[in-house]
Amino acid sequence: xxxxxxxxxxxxxxxxxxxxxxxxxxxxxxxxxxxxxxxxxxxxxxxxxxxxxxxxxxxxxxxxxxxxxxxxxxxxxxxxxxxxxxxxxxxxxxxxxxxxxxxxxxxxxxxxxxxxxxxxxxxxxxxxxxxxxxxxxxxxxxxxxxxxxxxxxxxxxxxxxxxxxxxxxxxxxxxxxxxxxxxxxxxxxxxxxxxxxxxxxxxxxxxxxxxxxxxxxxxxxxxxxxxxxxxxxxxxxxxxxxxxxxxxxxxxxxxxxxxxxxxxxxxxxxxxxxxxxxxxxxxxxxxxxxxxxxxxxxxxxxxxxxxxxxxxxxxxxxxxxxxxxxxxxxxxxxxxxxxxxxxxxxxxxxxxxxxxxxxxxxxxxxxxxxxxxxxxxxxxxxxxxxxxxxxxxxxxxxxx
Amino acid sequence: xxxxxxxxxxxxxxxxxxxxxxxxxxxxxxxxxxxxxxxxxxxxxxxxxxxxxxxxxxxxxxxxxxxxxxxxxxxxxxxxxxxxxxxxxxxxxxxxxxxxxxxxxxxxxxxxxxxxxxxxxxxxxxxxxxxxxxxxxxxxxxxxxxxxxxxxxxxxxxxxxxxxxxxxxxxxxxxxxxxxxxxxxxxxxxxxxxxxxxxxxxxxxxxxxxxxxxxxxxxxxxxxxxxxxxxxxxxxxxxxxxxxxxxxxxxxxxxxxxxxxxxxxxxxxxxxxxxxxxxxxxxxxxxxxxxxxxxxxxxxxxxxxxxxxxxxxxxxxxxxxxxxxxxxxxxxxxxxxxxxxxxxxxxxxxxxxxxxxxxxxxxxxxxxxxxxxxxxxxxxxxxxxxxxxxxxxxxxxxxxxxxxxxxxxxxxxxxxxxxxxxxxxxxxxxxxxxxxxxxxxxxxxxxxxxxxxxxxxxxxxxxxxxxxxxxxxxxxxxxxxxxxxxxx
Numbered sequence: 001x002x003x004x005x006x007x008x009x010x011x012x013x014x015x016x017x018x019x020x021x022x023x024x025x026x027x028x029x030x031x032x033x034x035x036x037x038x039x040x041x042x043x044x045x046x047x048x049x050x051x052x053x054x055x056x057x058x059x060x061x062x063x064x065x066x067x068x069x070x071x072x073x074x075x076x077x078x079x080x081x082x083x084x085x086x087x088x089x090x091x092x093x094x095x096x097x098x099x100x101x102x103x104x105x106x107x108x109x110x111x112x113x114x115x116x117x118x119x120x121x122x123x124x125x126x127x128x129x130x131x132x133x134x135x136x137x138x139x140x141x142x143x144x145x146x147x148x149x150x151x152x153x154x155x156x157x158x159x160x161x162x163x164x165x166x167x168x169x170x171x172x173x174x175x176x177x178x179x180x181x182x183x184x185x186x187x188x189x190x191x192x193x194x195x196x197x198x199x200x201x202x203x204x205x206x207x208x209x210x211x212x213x214x215x216x217x218x219x220x221x222x223x224x225x226x227x228x229x230x231x232x233x234x235x236x237x238x239x240x241x242x243x244x245x246x247x248x249x250x251x252x253x254x255x256x257x258x259x260x261x262x263x264x265x266x267x268x269x270x271x272x273x274x275x276x277x278x279x280x281x282x283x284x285x286x287x288x289x290x291x292x293x294x295x296x297x298x299x300x301x302x303x304x305x306x307x308x309x310x311x312x313x314x315x316x317x318x319x320x321x322x323x324x325x326x327x328x329x330x331x332x333x334x335x336x337x338x339x340x341x342x343x344x345x346x347x348x349x350x351x352x353x354x355x356x357x358x359x360x361x362x363x364x365x366x367x368x369x370x371x372x373x374x375x376x377x378x379x380x381x382x383x384x385x386x387x388x389x390x391x392x393x394x395x396x397x398x399x400x
Numbered sequence: 401x402x403x404x405x406x407x408x409x410x411x412x413x414x415x416x417x418x419x420x421x422x423x424x425x426x427x428x429x430x431x432x433x434x435x436x437x438x439x440x441x442x443x444x445x446x447x448x449x450x451x452x453x454x455x456x457x458x459x460x461x462x463x464x465x466x467x468x469x470x471x472x473x474x475x476x477x478x479x480x481x482x483x484x485x486x487x488x489x490x491x492x493x494x495x496x497x498x499x500x501x502x503x504x505x506x507x508x509x510x511x512x513x514x515x516x517x518x519x520x521x522x523x524x525x526x527x528x529x530x531x532x533x534x535x536x537x538x539x540x541x542x543x544x545x546x547x548x549x550x551x552x553x554x555x556x557x558x559x560x561x562x563x564x565x566x567x568x569x570x571x572x573x574x575x576x577x578x579x580x581x582x583x584x585x586x587x588x589x590x591x592x593x594x595x596x597x598x599x600x601x602x603x604x605x606x607x608x609x610x611x612x613x614x615x616x617x618x619x620x621x622x623x624x625x626x627x628x629x630x631x632x633x634x635x636x637x638x639x640x641x642x643x644x645x646x647x648x649x650x651x652x653x654x655x656x657x658x659x660x661x662x663x664x665x666x667x668x669x670x671x672x673x674x675x676x677x678x679x680x681x682x683x684x685x686x687x688x689x690x691x692x693x694x695x696x697x698x699x700x701x702x703x704x705x706x707x708x709x710x711x712x713x714x715x716x717x718x719x720x721x722x723x724x725x726x727x728x729x730x731x732x733x734x735x736x737x738x739x740x741x742x743x744x745x746x747x748x749x750x751x752x753x754x755x756x757x758x759x760x761x762x763x764x765x766x767x768x769x770x771x772x773x774x775x776x777x778x779x780x781x782x783x784x785x786x787x788x789x790x791x792x793x794x795x796x797x798x799x800x801x802x803x804x805x806x807x808x809x810x811x812x813x814x815x816x817x818x819x820x821x822x823x824x825x826x827x828x829x830x831x832x833x834x835x836x837x838x839x840x841x842x843x844x845x846x847x848x849x850x851x852x853x854x855x856x857x858x859x860x861x862x863x864x865x866x867x868x869x870x871x872x873x874x875x876x877x878x879x880x881x882x883x884x885x886x887x888x
Binding site for chain 2: 122123125127128129130133134136137138139140141142143144145146147149150151152153154156157203204205206207208251252253255256257258259261262384386
């Protein structure tokens, strides 16, 4: 295994726009909203940025291709600007670019921005679109809820769980996130809900109902990264560093080989294992203080908690119902409301997850502040359970 | 001696209740109430004459190593793109093949069949003859109640026959009981009484008389008399003219299937062959601007032979449709607001389709020579993580392989002409898997572990470019659903 990224790169500034139905903003306006906060937080100006990475997934629905839209929005001074995309894991992908550039010495100070403007499509939900010319010929006619619902029917059958119990656990995932989102002024959805509301909601893709699915939101988030020595020159004392940064992409195993039973993510397990090695974590359930996982759907969060080693296989539903992942529980999950409530502007989500972990580590999370968190983990997933890409990041204070 | 080696049939699973049609249209034409009982077969939104033809051909055992393939229908999806060649592709047949579309009248199947049999007698090799029909009818027409959708397949040859072709006679008469121009969607028909009296009753007997003069078989020896027509008792009337017994008149499947147009003579033939005994004479008639009369004699080999499911099996496998509006929607007979998701333009480049036709049309993937793993799609690198061999795969067809469902959902968000879309992970018992659309399923029977087979269907219809795109979907294994429900 290579040496790894642990403690080589510091996040010196972050910003995040308000997420929601931002009828008032183009994608470029959202970028500026997040970037302004980020630059102010870092205490750097745009002329100090050596290279930038832009994450956005369905650019044809808003600002168009290449890294140029970021350079245009911020008037970046003819520096390298790279547009990246890895489905819903694009945000963390931009972060990877910036972090590795700094670690490699190719940049002193690098910028990562993620943005998505989903509310000009005219859809409730993600737009129906081509998946690729050959893929369109044979892929099942699946929406995202449908593809992730597969996890639920397979999980329920494998673990012999009553569907009513599984649905209650899935409901608690969303109830908990809504509770957290109600304390987040930047979140798209801030209403509290109860289990009964979730269970009575209309079905979207059996067995996922309305409240098992995150909605679509507009938003942007940004991070500025640099080396520890430059961070100190900028006057920072509490340094939040990257402890691990891993990515895993499916290779056809899940979709074409009869060894995968449809109840977990191969990529989750692979990326998490490597991330723990990279960060020197032996017992994630004991050592991870808080995490943001990709709760595009409640079942995704449930299964991911097992894949990340925080719950035993087949037991996440029990931990969830016991409140283990609630804000007041042992390992709070989605303390900022998650994709479910903060929102899921696709390209921004990976960076938004890091934004909350960053604020928590610096004691700046206001009403949501957890007592003395040490290590925060983000999990960002793009694609479908049977074919996807997953990134896992772990951040913490430099001394820890 | 040439004749039928084997046979198969197909009737779509959906059966539109005729009383639902009458309830919807009876206010306008009370005469329709005469047909309110029973059902008519209704192709699903993802079926057409081509998909039904493929289904019938797959029901027919022994379809391999053919010289010729014929496809007869007046409702083929393409007027100029050979449908028989497309069907041959779906059946994974060798490309060294003579293929022909036969069309133009309601007797095109019987006419084509006679020509195919003549070619065989002249030395042609084993031949697959398929007929299929999905007639388009106007709302509130009597035809809407009387027609049905379906297909039949015959494997023809010179040896190992279950039925020998004794002889045939054809007459050509431009009797225009109805017509449909090339650019038109619907038929135009004349008065029924005239069609019966001047058409059937005058023209059909001429063909039968000439046939009997040629073959020297006493009409009283006919065990099965097949005459598709909409007039009750007409077949009996004509039978009586010749001394064919009334018991010989075959059930024309009115009230269970309906008249499947150009396919009907052959559909009735395959249905009768399922029940016939050896050494019986079968007289088959086709009518449409003339008349074809064909005489077959079953052989000892018929005993113990059966198609994979057969018309009888497909008849039992039915789902009643009581919503006439769904029928109108599937046939595009009403201007509907399909919603924003239906606007998505999913274009298939014809070059991509051609290059990948083995997978798209025949469901052919790969099988690694090194580790034996079947995989879909076929790739350059074996998907087995313990293997990973490069350029090691031979073609491997998944179409006829049994499978079971590992996971599933009912997706109400994605666009579908018939929501919700059922789909899930289909795991083939001998290896390989596919996240596949489901079709024709009884929703209450869908469960993890259910056995499924693959069926050739319309995957998507490109409205902008007027192109049906085909692929394979999972259907419940025939006979398995009632078993599933019992187990629950």
